[in-house]
Amino acid sequence: MxxxxxxxxxxxxxxxxxxxxxxxxxxxxxxxxxxxxxxxxxxxxxxxxxxxxxxxxxxxxxxxLNWAAVIISVITCLIIALNNEVLKPIVSKLSRVPVPVELLAIVVGTLVSRFGSLKEQFGITLVGNIPTG
Known part of the structure; x- marks a missing residue:
């Protein structure tokens, strides 16, 4: 456009x-x-x-339904909602730099799924390899 x-x-x-x-x-x-x-x-x-x-x-x-997927989804949504409603206003008063909670949720979720063997134990589907380019 x-x-x-x-x-x-x-x-x-x-x-x-x-x-x-x-x-x-x-x-x-x-x-x-x-x-x-x-x-x-x-x-x-x-x-x-x-x-x-x-x-x-x-x-x-x-x-x-897969209860493990539901629990992971609920926890992640709660963390992001609490971040927007509670953490962001507090951090904005104390610092100019925001806390990237969404990015942290992705990193922690990736680490938990990788080292917790969520695919093998609970059938959580993973994205897998993402091709470059």
Whole structure:
């Protein structure tokens, strides 16, 4: 958009339109992560009604959820929420440098999954090798 100088067009979009688009994007992201939050396997859905069909598939598979994945998800979400509500205001008064809790959660989670053998013991799926480039 920058090369075509279309940034000015975005100022013409109404606030409800931008808000609706942002809300829809958040539903899309949440629905795509539900299977990982609950540790369930779901079948691929078609391109139409993907959010709704994904939620239905996750709810159907809730009896076979992976409790270890749920516990890890809840703990991580609680830590990040407590960081935003409690830790950030305290640290902002004491220091100019914010604490990267999200980054720390990723590093600690990676170390725990690597050295705790979560894949072998609890069936936690891992990202695996990420190719460079």
């Amino acid at each position: 920058w090369m075509l100088r279309l940034g000015a067009v975005s100022t013409l979009l109404s606030e409800p339109l931008v808000s609706g688009f942002t809300t829809a994007a958040s539903f899309q992201v949440l629905s795509s992560q539900l299977k990982d939050l609950f540790g369930v396997k779901i079948r691929k859905t078609g391109p139409n009604y993907k959010v709704v069909l994904t939620v239905i598939e996750v709810v159907k598979n809730l009896p076979s």
